[in-house]
Amino acid sequence: MSLTHFGEDGAARMVDVSAKPETARIAVAEGVLAMAPATLALVREGRVGKGDALGVARIAGIMAAKRTADLIPLCHPLPLSQVALDLDPDDAIPGVRLAATVRTTGRTGVEMEALTAVSVAALTLYDMLKAADKGMVIGGVRVRLKDGGASGRHEMP
Amino acid sequence: MSLTHFGEDGAARMVDVSAKPETARIAVAEGVLAMAPATLALVREGRVGKGDALGVARIAGIMAAKRTADLIPLCHPLPLSQVALDLDPDDAIPGVRLAATVRTTGRTGVEMEALTAVSVAALTLYDMLKAADKGMVIGGVRVRLKDGGASGRHEMP
Amino acid sequence: MSLTHFGEDGAARMVDVSAKPETARIAVAEGVLAMAPATLALVREGRVGKGDALGVARIAGIMAAKRTADLIPLCHPLPLSQVALDLDPDDAIPGVRLAATVRTTGRTGVEMEALTAVSVAALTLYDMLKAADKGMVIGGVRVRLKDGGASGRHEMP
Amino acid sequence: MSLTHFGEDGAARMVDVSAKPETARIAVAEGVLAMAPATLALVREGRVGKGDALGVARIAGIMAAKRTADLIPLCHPLPLSQVALDLDPDDAIPGVRLAATVRTTGRTGVEMEALTAVSVAALTLYDMLKAADKGMVIGGVRVRLKDGGASGRHEMP
Amino acid sequence: MSLTHFGEDGAARMVDVSAKPETARIAVAEGVLAMAPATLALVREGRVGKGDALGVARIAGIMAAKRTADLIPLCHPLPLSQVALDLDPDDAIPGVRLAATVRTTGRTGVEMEALTAVSVAALTLYDMLKAADKGMVIGGVRVRLKDGGASGRHEMP
Amino acid sequence: MSLTHFGEDGAARMVDVSAKPETARIAVAEGVLAMAPATLALVREGRVGKGDALGVARIAGIMAAKRTADLIPLCHPLPLSQVALDLDPDDAIPGVRLAATVRTTGRTGVEMEALTAVSVAALTLYDMLKAADKGMVIGGVRVRLKDGGASGRHEMP
Numbered sequence: 001m002s003l004t005h006f007g008e009d010g011a012a013r014m015v016d017v018s019a020k021p022e023t024a025r026i027a028v029a030e031g032v033l034a035m036a037p038a039t040l041a042l043v044r045e046g047r048v049g050k051g052d053a054l055g056v057a058r059i060a061g062i063m064a065a066k067r068t069a070d071l072i073p074l075c076h077p078l079p080l081s082q083v084a085l086d087l088d089p090d091d092a093i094p095g096v097r098l099a100a101t102v103r104t105t106g107r108t109g110v111e112m113e114a115l116t117a118v119s120v121a122a123l124t125l126y127d128m129l130k131a132a133d134k135g136m137v138i139g140g141v142r143v144r145l146k147d148g149g150a151s152g153r154h155e156m157p
Numbered sequence: 158m159s160l161t162h163f164g165e166d167g168a169a170r171m172v173d174v175s176a177k178p179e180t181a182r183i184a185v186a187e188g189v190l191a192m193a194p195a196t197l198a199l200v201r202e203g204r205v206g207k208g209d210a211l212g213v214a215r216i217a218g219i220m221a222a223k224r225t226a227d228l229i230p231l232c233h234p235l236p237l238s239q240v241a242l243d244l245d246p247d248d249a250i251p252g253v254r255l256a257a258t259v260r261t262t263g264r265t266g267v268e269m270e271a272l273t274a275v276s277v278a279a280l281t282l283y284d285m286l287k288a289a290d291k292g293m294v295i296g297g298v299r300v301r302l303k304d305g306g307a308s309g310r311h312e313m314p
Numbered sequence: 315m316s317l318t319h320f321g322e323d324g325a326a327r328m329v330d331v332s333a334k335p336e337t338a339r340i341a342v343a344e345g346v347l348a349m350a351p352a353t354l355a356l357v358r359e360g361r362v363g364k365g366d367a368l369g370v371a372r373i374a375g376i377m378a379a380k381r382t383a384d385l386i387p388l389c390h391p392l393p394l395s396q397v398a399l400d401l402d403p404d405d406a407i408p409g410v411r412l413a414a415t416v417r418t419t420g421r422t423g424v425e426m427e428a429l430t431a432v433s434v435a436a437l438t439l440y441d442m443l444k445a446a447d448k449g450m451v452i453g454g455v456r457v458r459l460k461d462g463g464a465s466g467r468h469e470m471p
Numbered sequence: 472m473s474l475t476h477f478g479e480d481g482a483a484r485m486v487d488v489s490a491k492p493e494t495a496r497i498a499v500a501e502g503v504l505a506m507a508p509a510t511l512a513l514v515r516e517g518r519v520g521k522g523d524a525l526g527v528a529r530i531a532g533i534m535a536a537k538r539t540a541d542l543i544p545l546c547h548p549l550p551l552s553q554v555a556l557d558l559d560p561d562d563a564i565p566g567v568r569l570a571a572t573v574r575t576t577g578r579t580g581v582e583m584e585a586l587t588a589v590s591v592a593a594l595t596l597y598d599m600l601k602a603a604d605k606g607m608v609i610g611g612v613r614v615r616l617k618d619g620g621a622s623g624r625h626e627m628p
Numbered sequence: 629m630s631l632t633h634f635g636e637d638g639a640a641r642m643v644d645v646s647a648k649p650e651t652a653r654i655a656v657a658e659g660v661l662a663m664a665p666a667t668l669a670l671v672r673e674g675r676v677g678k679g680d681a682l683g684v685a686r687i688a689g690i691m692a693a694k695r696t697a698d699l700i701p702l703c704h705p706l707p708l709s710q711v712a713l714d715l716d717p718d719d720a721i722p723g724v725r726l727a728a729t730v731r732t733t734g735r736t737g738v739e740m741e742a743l744t745a746v747s748v749a750a751l752t753l754y755d756m757l758k759a760a761d762k763g764m765v766i767g768g769v770r771v772r773l774k775d776g777g778a779s780g781r782h783e784m785p
Numbered sequence: 786m787s788l789t790h791f792g793e794d795g796a797a798r799m800v801d802v803s804a805k806p807e808t809a810r811i812a813v814a815e816g817v818l819a820m821a822p823a824t825l826a827l828v829r830e831g832r833v834g835k836g837d838a839l840g841v842a843r844i845a846g847i848m849a850a851k852r853t854a855d856l857i858p859l860c861h862p863l864p865l866s867q868v869a870l871d872l873d874p875d876d877a878i879p880g881v882r883l884a885a886t887v888r889t890t891g892r893t894g895v896e897m898e899a900l901t902a903v904s905v906a907a908l909t910l911y912d913m914l915k916a917a918d919k920g921m922v923i924g925g926v927r928v929r930l931k932d933g934g935a936s937g938r939h940e941m942p
Contacts, residue, residue, distance in 0.1 A: 003199060003210060005285045007712070010203070012213050012683065014690055016710035018652060018731050024332060031295070042160060046167070052526055053160060055326065056169050059387045059530045060230050062328055066383055066391055069694055071224070071277055072284050073217050073687045077694055077707050079391050081421060082330035084321070103332050107709060112284050119276045119295070120228050127229050127269050128162045134303070134311055138188070138276070139296035146291075154291055164555070169526065171533055173553035175495060175574050181803060212680055212797065216687045216858045219799055223854055223862055226537055230530045234537055234550050236862050238892060239801035241792070260803050264552060317513060317524060319599045324517070326527050338646060345609070356474060360481070366840055367474060369640065370483050373701045373844045374544050376642055380697055380705055381542070385591055386598050387531050393705050395735060396644035398635070417646050426598050433590045433609070434542055441543050441583050442476045448617075448625055452502070452590070453610035460605075468605055478869070483840065485847055487867035489809060489888045540851055544844045548851055548864050578866060631827060631838060633913045638831070640841050659923070670788060674795070681788060684797050688858050695856070699905055700912050701845050740912050747904045747923070748856055755857050755897050756790045762931075762939055766816070766904070767924035774919075782919055 005074045014074050020107040025148030027102050029114035031141035033122045034095040039133040043096060043125075044089055053128045054087045054096070061085045061121030065102055068116045078106045080113060085121055095136075098122055099144070109151075111143045162231045171231050177264040182305030184259050186271035188298035190279045191252040196290040200253060200282075201246055210285045211244045211253070218242045218278030222259055225273045235263045237270060242278055252293075255279055256301070266308075268300045319388045328388050334421040339462030341416050343428035345455035347436045348409040353447040357410060357439075358403055367442045368401045368410070375399045375435030379416055382430045392420045394427060399435055409450075412436055413458070423465075425457045476545045485545050491578040496619030498573050500585035502612035504593045505566040510604040514567060514596075515560055524599045525558040525567070532556045532592030536573055539587045549577045551584060556592055566607075569593055570615070580622075582614045633702045642702050648735040653776030655730050657742035659769035661750045662723040667761040671724060671753075672717055681756045682715045682724070689713045689749030693730055696744045706734045708741060713749055723764075726750055727772070737779075739771045790859045799859050805892040810933030812887050814899035816926035818907045819880040824918040828881060828910075829874055838913045839872045839881070846870045846906030850887055853901045863891045865898060870906055880921075883907055884929070894936075896928045 004015050035043075046053045062083045069077040082103040090097050100117035102110040122138045129136065147153040161172050192200075203210045219240045226234040239260040247254050257274035259267040279295045286293065304310040318329050349357075360367045376397045383391040396417040404411050414431035416424040436452045443450065461467040475486050506514075517524045533554045540548040553574040561568050571588035573581040593609045600607065618624040632643050663671075674681045690711045697705040710731040718725050728745035730738040750766045757764065775781040789800050820828075831838045847868045854862040867888040875882050885902035887895040907923045914921065932938040 003203060003285055004288055005210070005213075006203065010209070011712075011714070012209070012686055012690070013712040014693075014708065014710055016712075016731060018709035018733055046160060046163065052167070052169070052523065053162070055523055055526050056162075056230055056530055058326055059527055060228065062326070063384075063387050063534075064228055065328075067228070070691075071217065071221055072281050073213055073691050074281075075284055076709065079393065079420075079707065080328065081332035081390065082328055084325070084327040084330075086325070103330060105332055106707075111287060112280065115280055115283065115295075119280060122298075123269065123272055123276060124229050124231075126272065127232055128160055130268060131161050134300065135313065136299065137296075138272075138298035139294075141279075141295035141298075142293065143291065156292065168555075168557070169529055169533070170555040171536075171551065171553055173555075173574060175552035175576055209680065209683055212683050213687055215797055216684055219797070220691075220855075220858050222799075227534075230534050233552065236550065236864065236891075237799065238803035238861065239799055241796070241798040241801075243796070260801060262803055263550075317517060317599055318602055319524070319527075320517065324523070326523070360474060360477065366481070366483070366837060367476070369837055369840050370476075370544055370844055372640055373841055374542065376640070377698075377701050377848075378542055379642075385531065385535055385538070386595050387527055388595075389598055393707065393734075394642065395646035395704065396642055398639070398641040398644075400639070417644060419646055425601060426594065429594055429597065429609075433594060436612075437583065437586055437590060438543050438545075440586065441546055442474055444582060444614075445475055448614065449627065450613065451610075452586075452612035453608075455593075455609035455612075456607065457605065470606065482869075482871070483843055483847070484869040485850075485865065485867055487869075487888060489866035489890055541848075544848050547866065550864065577864075631831060631913055632916055633838070633841075634831065638837070640837070674788060674791065680795070680797070681790070684790075684858055688856065692856055699845065699849055699852070700909050701841055702909075703912055739915060740908065743908055743911065743923075747908060750926075751897065751900055751904060752857050752859075754900065755860055756788055758896060759789055762928065763941065764927065765924075766900075766926035767922075769907075769923035769926075770921065771915075771919065784920065 017107040022105055022107055023148050025104050025110050027111040027114040028145040029118045030099045030144050031118040031122055032093055032095050032097050033125050033138055034093050035136045036133050037094045039129055040089055040094045057121040057124040058085045060124035061117040064120035065113045065117040068113045072112055075112050076108045078104045080104050085117055109149055111146055174264040179262055179264055180305050182261050182267050184267040184271040185302040186275045187256045187301050188275040188279055189250055189252050189254050190282050190295055191250050192293045193290050194251045196286055197246055197251045199289055214278040214281040215242045217281035218274040221277035222270045222274040225270045229269055232269050233265045235261045237261050266306055268303055331421040336419055336421055337462050339418050339424050341425040341428040342459040343432045344413045344458050345432040345436055346407055346409050346411050347439050347452050348407050349450045350447050351408045353443055354403055354408045356446055371435040371438040372399045374438035375431040378434030379427045379431040382427045386426055389426050390422045392418045394418050399431055423463055425460055488578040493576055493578055494619050496575050496581050498582040498585040499616040500589045501570045501615050502589040502593055503564055503566050503568050504596050504609055505564050506607045507604050508565045510600055511560055511565045513603055528592040528595040529556045531595035532588040535591035536584045536588040539584045543583055546583050547579045549575045551575050556588055580620055582617055645735040650733055650735055651776050653732050653738050655738040655742040656773040657746045658727045658772050659746040659750055660721055660723050660725050661753050661766050662721050663764045664761050665722045667757055668717055668722045685749040685752040686713045688752035689745040692748035693741045693745040696741045700740055703740050704736045706732045708732050737777055739774055802892040807890055807892055808933050810889050810894050812895040812899040813930040814903045815884045815929050816903040816907055817878055817880050817882050818910050818923050819878050820921045821918050822879045824914055825874055825879045842906040842909040843870045845909035846902040849905030850898045850902040853898045857897055860897050861893045863889045865889050870902055894934055896931055
């Protein structure tokens, strides 16, 4: 097996997808931002009106999804038809669970767009909370669901 | 305690740092991309000349560090004076360890730039390897060291 | 009635347009930059060869139209097929009238692209004239015509 | 009088500010988005929890301020030290009043950054409300206060 | 003959391509970065493992191709389906030969994307080598092949 | 000799300039766009009022100079204090001569900004003229003058 993003001479390239049909595609990615319980309490307070950190992170994630091909060198540009982000505080972590759903009609999948939305939303939340908590960790960033295109549906266990 | 990125009315804002002095700052962030052993073998092969995935990811991370304030809504723009990224394959994960070092002389810290470099380098590696491995996970993204500025040196345990 | 850019839980999202057909779309937006008569005279002089401020503003507006989805968080990216800008000095204001025409074949309308072109062209003109006139005002920025898509033709009175 | 953004031959240029000292600067810009009373009611409802359109617009305005030099051709890049936006529903318009405050320590003023923040926040609000109201108008976009630098303090009447 | 990028009144515009069909398109552009023989030796050394300057330049060129419409004012945005870059050291110059191949399915050609990829890859190589050689020159940047669309195949002699 | 943009392990990096003092810097770069005599006649006609292709190219070059660090991976971001571009038709080529002058007060030089301005201005001119002339060539892109910083003044012969 070899990596498709590199030619026979080992040179990186944006692979040719011009022969692929345009199909409806969806990807769902997820991740968590783990934090101290007191930090999570601050997030929850903001939610009820004194500073909506989750709302800011959601916007940052949506905007980042649209810039994925600008950030990831060998990623194809795609006209996204939907981006949505769920950000849920969870005491069991403790921290915030993030999930992004992205759709397009195009020649390549949208996993990278969903993963980028989750990553930048988590970074944005980190930025707003870092004065209160220097030990936060972003983790569990992965693709949960992918559908559309030749490789079919993949749902992670 | 309340979040400094929000005013008394709860409105998000880029906080006023104009009264802070410009000081030398450094931040080191780290993370891992966990993958199957066979995928890690592909990364190692590329390294010896048939497709340098780690080299591509390194460049993406450096470029992303420079665009941090463009991605993270309340982050101050900073003229970075250094960005370096280490990407090391590690069988113990199995996967790739990432670490970013960022320096500036400015009024705010560079943790977000270092975390952004690690995140986008990991996403770029994910993009190049995703055809081979659908179960990769990005995790452990955190600040390891931060120095300069009023809050002094923080080294994570 | 509720806003489509927010889900039932109140979370902002880029709405799903994947089920909409691609149709030919047009939008025309307009606005004015009001200024002192002496400032308008400077604009007119430039036009005849000593510094074409209108030409610079036109280019800025066209470039901004292409970046609309990058600036406006919940706006869908669209491959524009035409952008044109008219900038006309008018003594009756006194000031400059701006109008932008944008076309695409896509799943959403192009009002935001036309409004962004007008706004950034007006800001660019403001920038070049502000040393001469500190009292300029941008106003009357609105959609004059919109056609294509399910909601049909709207021509403002 | 002639325009400083053009040389003697009429060619546009980014003027040389290298001889100017770095000083503390502030600018406040304002504007309004006029709408139907029923549309303003939707904005107010969202504010109390079902979709915070003002919060989204505020973030878009802050991010746009940081990209001013990227949008306005002859504008100098500046490391902003503060950006804040007030968005207030006002029945007397009816509509939303916008005001942006921007600070930097630099060689040029920040009027353009404040005006850009107001304009893009207004466009973002327009985008979220346009399905409900096709007759909205952006107006009254102007500088209210400017201070710092050789030309001193200007407060508009 | 007159230039299509300007209207009858001489105003620049992004021309209307909405009536053109979407067809498969390809363009190949080329160029050279001429340098001293000792500088070329440094490039070759890096290639064998101590600093892959050609690899960095290739990534920069691919990323720049995706941003062509953002850099060139009257250029239409296009969803590229392939970008590949060849960078070959050549003692006969002495220097590095660059060639970029770009494909899309769209309403306009991709010459500008291929030329932008070559130019930015050459600039990136220049940046990495400039401490060693102040006399380098970028030249011979031109379109070698263009196909697809109404004007048919052009192969330069 | 080895390349400073790569570490001892061969990894690319943005080199650490934090110990360098901020000094006044200037760079002048030049280049040519060679074309058929009939194409050059079109450029000259536009200049006298029917479509100012040189004016559009000048703006594109100035804007590109400000985005240099965004395009060139290992380039440091710099707050430019001046960008000016001269574009002169020349029958002796035949074609257009381009020259860019860039100034900053910073820790690194501005050669790359000047070279980027020339390259993007030439590409923009190419774009507007390509329907008339498929044989144009960009060449002679080099640094003519560089001053400021530890390495002193370099004037190319």
